[in-house]
Amino acid sequence: QLAATIFGKAKKLISSFLAQPGDLLIAATDQRGSYVGKSKNFAAFLEVPPERLQSDCQILPNLSEEDLVTAGKDISQGGIVGTSLMLAECSKVGIEIDLGSVKSPDGDLEKWLNAFPSFGFLLTAESDKTSYVLEKFTSREIDARVIGKVVEGSSLYLMDNSDRHLVWNHSTDPYLGF
Numbered sequence: 001q002l003a004a005t006i007f008g009k010a011k012k013l014i015s016s017f018l019a020q021p022g023d024l025l026i027a028a029t030d031q032r033g034s035y036v037g038k039s040k041n042f043a044a045f046l047e048v049p050p051e052r053l054q055s056d057c058q059i060l061p062n063l064s065e066e067d068l069v070t071a072g073k074d075i076s077q078g079g080i081v082g083t084s085l086m087l088a089e090c091s092k093v094g095i096e097i098d099l100g101s102v103k104s105p106d107g108d109l110e111k112w113l114n115a116f117p118s119f120g121f122l123l124t125a126e127s128d129k130t131s132y133v134l135e136k137f138t139s140r141e142i143d144a145r146v147i148g149k150v151v152e153g154s155s156l157y158l159m160d161n162s163d164r165h166l167v168w169n170h171s172t173d174p175y176l177g178f
Helices: 052-058 061-066 079-091 109-113 127-138
Strands: 024-030 041-043 071-074 094-098 122-125 143-151 155-160 161-169
Touching: 024 127, 041 052, 052 061, 071 079, 071 127, 079 094, 079 122, 079 143, 079 155, 079 161, 122 127, 127 143
Parallel strands: 094 155
Antiparallel strands: 024 122, 024 143, 071 122, 094 143, 155 161
């Protein structure tokens, strides 16, 4: 099931179809929250002033309007790993995620890689624009960091020092079917 509501007018959209080899992969996640019970849902909106949430949500349109990102996708039930695969397939590229660069809110990296954060986005940006993208989030106390890169091909890899683990190849086994 999917339910969504959108209000307002967009001057420019962030597409999931425009990541390019050479772009850096950024994870922006609000880690000021907690998991809901024993689920993998991470809520960063409970007991938070609405004004903060509204200002945080304004970051994305600003990034788009300022041409600071090439592509992006909200982190969904697939977590960072599954969402990276969806982004890679939509853009017809490969992605390498550096596990040493991913920050989890509680130190449980395996859980975080599969978590569904209430405020979480994967974005791609050209290397010369990355620092500007990171600053937009960190100025709002939202964790943002480069966690990988977009590469030629059609595979999603998890990198751990010199180890390279193939997660999925979307050209031989489509995930979304694009």
